Amino acid sequence: MSQEILDGLAVIVNEVAGVPVADIQPDKSFIDDLDIDSLSMVEVVMAAEDKWGVKIPDSEVKNLVTVGDAVAYIQKSTA
């Protein structure tokens, strides 16, 4: 797993939802652990799309349950 993407995503989630960067770990669920609501998740996705120049369709977003899922998806899309 890309540490660089994880770190970048942590900054985004912190910016959007105020979750401490240290808490944003691969096994954490956006909804259940980090308390990211559906609107904030849209913001996270938009910021990730901007940062890595990828497209994350709505149909994929529902599969991004954990931070690790999102890192893997971004890593695959940028490979």
Added chain:
Amino acid sequence: MRIAVTGLGATTPIGGDVASNWSALIEGRSGIRTLTEEWVPDMTVHFAGTLAEEPPLDRVEARKLDRSQQVALVAAREAWADAGSPEVDPLRMGAVIGSGIGGFITLLNAYDTLKERGPSRISPHTVPMLMPSGPAAVVGLEFHAAAGVHAPVSACASGAEAIAVGARMIEDGRADVVLAGGTESPIHQLTMAGFAAMRALSTRNDDPQGASRPYDVDRDGFVMGEGAGVLVLESEDHARARGARIYAYVVGAGMTADAHHIAQPDPEGRGAARAIRAAMRQADVAPADVAHINAHATSTPQGDLAEAVAIRGALGDAQPLVTGTKSMTGHMLGAAGAVEGIYTVLALHHRAVPPTLNLHTQDPEIDLDVVHGGVRALPDGDLIALNNSFGFGGHDVAIAFRSA
């Protein structure tokens, strides 16, 4: 009607909380400042009443809220704490927060994003931030107001209408406690241009703090201001049962309309006089019982005169102590009625009427006893005070308060 006022919260150009607002009012301190934004030099008006203190919200909270929602939350939190943060059944809790314009700055910024970066870059928070009910919604959410959340929109009468609607919720048995108030964050090049185009704003750029001068013969328009005010309204039984401090009571609310012109007041002040009479009738009081009026008094040539005519029409020969606090705060549009409702409650509570600033020579056409030059005391005993609020579109609201 007899609804207790048990908590007050306000953030305005003259203070970030109620205590600092009251000291500024007593000392006659203006909150009007020359604006420094880059667009200001192009404008005919270069000044406004900006918040004395920026909303003390954390970054994450603030980014999801339009400024009008931020200031409403700040005022609501202060009011709630001031009321003793009571435990209230959510099904008996209401929120009524009015606004004249709502989150239009969010709307304009989002439109810039749309044009520059396309529809996929529009924030998911855009709609909840720009809707006129947005401030009522966020206050209702934070304080679990499940009995009902309402957002009166009646231009510059919105804040007063919110007090009327909130009191009505309790009177009708829908709620025991209601957070009622108004909010506005109108300072933007577009609104300044729009109101200036109506020739509604003072253009006294060389003397911003002397610009808002209700009832003065040289008044030339209103001064825009931003802010919010929220009152905790509570059924008397509920307030007494928990031993709450009661500042005053809402005892009457009159709401009428001019049906005259979209912007001009009826020069005979008939709609406003009917609102004042309706508030007095509901309060079951006579003109001689009214000790004090916090007037709408925006400092426009026509508006102040029409209000004076309306007061004379409704009160006959009675001469209560009248003040125009917009001389210090500027005109906070949809927040004005709520903030001035708080000032009216404070005047009864402290038995003191704050002065009208910048009143040097009273317009001879205006037959009112306008407090100026210093505070005037109110007598002891049972007192009635009125707060008038009017708005473009001909909205007329008068609230009657009784001392506790």
